[in-house]
Amino acid sequence: MPEIKTGAQAIGHAECLVIGGGVIGSSIAYHVAKEGRSTILVERFIPGEGASGAAVGMLAAESEEFTDPELAQFARTSRDAFPELVRDLEHLSGVPVEFRTEGFVTPFRSEAEGQIRWDAAIAREDDHPVWWDTRELARRIPGLDGQVIGAIYRSKETQISPAQLCCAYTRAATVLGATIWTGTQAEQLIVQHGRVCGVQTDSGFFSCEQVIIAGGLDSMRLLEQVGFEYPLNPVKGEAVAVSLKDHPLEYTIYADDIYLVPKRNNELWIGATSLSHQFDKEVTIGSLEGLLARASAWLPRVREASFIRTWAGLRPQAAAGRPCIGSVPGVEGVYTAVGHYRNGVLLSEATGRAIAALLKGAGVAELGISSFSPERIKEASK
Template sequence: MPEIKTKSPAIGHAECLIIGGGVIGSSIAYHMAKEGRSTILVERFIPGEGASGAAVGMLAAESEEFTDPELAQFARTSRDAFPELVRDLERLSGVSVEFRTEGFVTPFRSEAEGQKRWNAAIAQEVDHPVWWDSRELARRIPGLDGQVIGAIYRSKETQISPAQLCRAYTGAAVELGATICSGTQAEQLVVKNGRVCGVQTDSGFFSCKQVIIAGGLDSMRLLEQVGFEYPLNPVKGEAVAVSLKDHPLEYTIYADDIYLVPKRNNELWIGATSLPHQHDKEVSIGSLEGLLARASAWLPRVREASFIRTWAGLRPQAVAGRPCIGPVPGVKGVYVAVGHYRNGVLLSEATGRAIAALLKGAGVAELGISGFSPERIKEASK
């Protein structure tokens, strides 16, 4: 790899420079600052305005039914850390993340479907799900479609406001001494004698000892500069927010074809489509019709709701099928945390904590992320 030098003096210096202000980069900034390390985060727009801000904020470690055991454990560890994390972030930042703990409900319309879901839930042997029959379900969630005969209830599943979470992460990081540079595009990693020494941005040069690349889809360009290929595909996700007229939904409904996520002010967020290889953030009429039709099939009174807004985001789906977290082989001081796809909010806490531990000398094996390591992913791609 050729040496890359900068001609301009540094306009800023920190031990750690994080590229990307989504929920992953913001979490890393918080955890690094919490460790007392000088930290700068650069984000080309405003933290939380990209894919992270377009999420609906579910911490669905069990409902998602991960098939990869290592990823499943990582997800549970991250979700279970959120109650304490939320207390710390809200105390430091003064930002409410709108944390809700009522739990998730996965409804079904046949005994066979219910038994299949129950067996899958029990096989995880972790969170002790509860079977709600039609009577219990009618008591808990009035107004569900009449063909729904039961549901699996998971009490440990929680949810937050993703945009507020990003604000809380960055706000807490700043309180702990970090610097957040919005509107700053990272252009080039600067390497000398096989070690990173800074980042050239459109605002100038920042010197540092470590760089953590956490810029979602934009990360591929920077990783290629240090000889590491990690393809990411954009997957557009569209959602819609409505306001229910009466009886706000208490529990998050997590069905096969749709999820209905209750928020403050009687809002209900409905999502989401999954459209691979699309780069625009427009919401089509067809997608909107599909979301509302699937939502009202489970909860008919959605048809009487008031429309609020629609939005879309581009999820970074890894071709490798799992996130990439750890030191990048071939150059010292460069780390990566990308490819979280539709689970960035859920995995943010554990990812930020893992990166902080790696920079203190911990190994990927002891952190339970061997399968996510760039070295392992690089070997598997050969």
């Protein structure tokens, strides 16, 4: 890779510079600043405005049914750390993140389907799932479709407000000494003698010892500058918020084809579509109709709910099938954390903590992220 130099005077300096203010980048800034290291985060828009803010905030480590054992364990570790994380963030930032711990319910309509799900759950999980029969469901979730004959309840699954979480991460990071630059686009990594020494942005040059690229889909452009290819596919996810009449839903319903996530003020968030290679954030009438039809098939009273709003975001799906977390080979001091797809909120705690540990010299094996390392992913792509 050619050496890239700049004669510009730095407008800011930090040991660590984080590119990207979504839930992953903001978590990294928080965890790195928590270690006492000087930290700058640059975000081209507003933190949490991209894919992170468009998420519904499920911490579904078991319900998501990860097939990669290392990713499954990473997800559980991250989810289980959230209660303590939430206490720390809310104390430092003063931002309520709307953390809810009622658990998730996966319903089914036949004994055969239920048995398959149950067998898979108890074989795979350490969280002791519970079988709810029709009597228990009627007591816990009145108004479910009459053809539902049971459900698997997972008490450890939780959920949060993604936008509030991003805000809490960044505010807590600033309390710990970090500096946040919004409206600032990272344009070029500056490399001298095989080591990164800063980042040129449209606001000016920032000098640093380490750079962490965590900018979602925009990360591909920056990673290519240091000779690392990590293809990301934009997958549009559309969602809708409604207000239920009478009794609000208490538990998150996580079905194969839809999820219904209760939020404050009696809102119910319904998602989500998965439209590959889409670059717009428009919500179509067809998608909206599909979401509401699938939701009301499980909970018929959705048909009587009041419409609130719709939104969409672009999830960064990795061609490698797993996130990329670690040191980028070829240039010293460059790290990345990208490709979390639809689980950025869930994996944010463990990712931020892992990057902070890597910057201090920890190894990927001891952190349980060997298969996510850029070097391993690069080797597998050959």
